[in-house]
Amino acid sequence: MNVRRLIPTTVAAGAVALGLMAVSACSSSNAADGGRNGDKLKVVASFYPMQYLAEQIGGDHVSVSVLTEPGVEPHDLELKPRQTAELNEAGYILYLKGIQPAVDKAIAQSEAKNKVDAATLTKLEHHGTEGGHSHEGEEPGHEESGHDEHAHEGEGEAGADPHIWLDPVKYAEVAKGVGASLEKADPDHAADYKKNTEALVGKLNGLNTAFQQGLKNTTTKTFITTHSAFGYLAERYGLDQEGIAGVDPESEPSPARIKALQDIAEKDKVTTVFFETLASDKTAKTLARDAGLKTDVLDPLEGITDKSKGRDYVEVMRSNLDALRKALGAK
Template sequence: MNVRRLIPATAAAGAVTLGLVALSACSTSSAADGKSSDGKLKVVASFYPMQYLAEQIGGDHVTVSTLTRPGVEPHDLELGPRQTAELNEAGYILYLKGVQPAVDKAIAQSEAKNKVDAATLTKLEHHGTEGGHSHEGEEAGHDEHEGEAGADPHIWLDPVKYAEVAKGVGTSLEKADPDHAGDYKKNTDALLTKLNGLNSAYQQGLKTAATKTFITTHSAFGYLAERYGLDQEGIAGIDPESEPSPARIKQLQTIAKKDKVTTVFFETLASDKTAKTLAQDTGLKTDVLDPLEGITDKSRGRDYLQVMESNLAALQKALGAK
């Protein structure tokens, strides 16, 4: 009896061992092909503007994680082991080269099959001293954060350029996961409709502006300014935490008086100290113009579209648009 009992016990132990091996093999296979355990494409986004695109276009067929947690200033992000592992297990990575140097380096070393740089899906431009849209300090700031060419990466703040990126993301997801290509195309078209509507709202909402000039701590709005015929005046360039020079403060005081500027804008992820100091010195108001690098409880909206609509309302008020 004892011998007979040992036989099934041994068989059961072997079955458990085989099961663990099979499970391990399945998990390894799942990680290798970039799919989650439920078969969805594992997408890693570098920061919020890329996350939004991945979620909107990927829909039910993807699981999206972001390297930049809400409330973290993305430019200075450093990656930990967990985030590096996520990159290696991803089936699709969406990022914007030039915004986050540490992320760019980690993605270059990643084993992921599909890596999509949003900067290649539209045309990047320089917003420096030329053209009257962004001025002192911005070129130097861009060189620090945005790669050798010094091009402005803030394409997501222009609904038209963001739509161009969305098209490219949709096409690349169709290729990465052809079984769901039809749904990706449908979701892309739906997002493009929303972004076209946003562009129309900005065109109509800003065309009657009494002044075209706005002052902001973070010189992130060059594309938006160019799209809608505005002039961005950055206090201290790309870095919202940096202190402006006395010469720059004096220059901005002159510009504010000349162009009838009413408001100095700051952002939600950085200190408002610089904006408030300038506003106090020049007798101006302060308000938020969100560069949408992350969504937090302080954001004026739950997602990209809502915050962009809040930005439009803030610009209309500051520029005297009716």
């Protein structure tokens, strides 16, 4: 006999009701604490590049959770109910509009007081599968002017490339904006946020210098990658990104695109097809085999996993630099 069948439905219903009441009470308590976890500001970051900023700038004064778990492809993330509740309980949300539609929608509906879209803290550009180009007569790493031909009025514009964190200069601009917003959200610790921001910007400036110097003199300026995430990086350092797919890593290339890439590889003396750790490498390896090219990893840094070539943003970016130097024939 199944003993559980003898439990009256009213008792079961009562248990469920008590459970829901407990969850409700817990949520109310968390919402009432002003978005704080003890003496720390509750910060929710949408995915790794935002998490890194929050942790580096927030330091000991923030408690950071991230919506996108390590190893999960962020573009297609669907939120669990507890994550939606977490957004409502946050004291500060840091996200990047245009990367994760489901996250954007949930954040727009959340009750959090401080919601910061990193896309509004710098200037977005449009990049296709050909995400960058060389600048005749310009030094790689030049500062963008207010009339940048790739810039568009109105941050967050549909179709704009959201991968701003892969350009250390743009990422530093975002870091400054995040620091300023944390100072306003938690003024008691403003001095520490300012100090931490300056330290992070210093790291990013050093990374920018390393890329400038490391990619200044190369045999070729062209690199092929599965995911057209490196348009800002290519633009910054005078390189030509040729993407197999577009900005969406799951899009499939046409036969005509594959043929064009084979021709480009031959003409521009391309040696390597890059793939990434969080998406399929099948197309990259097929193209490389057919064109007689090598393969290597160029990490778009959408998450840190055991397969990442580094423990954090700066380390993985330096690994990316090493991979690019090798592929481009740096001297």
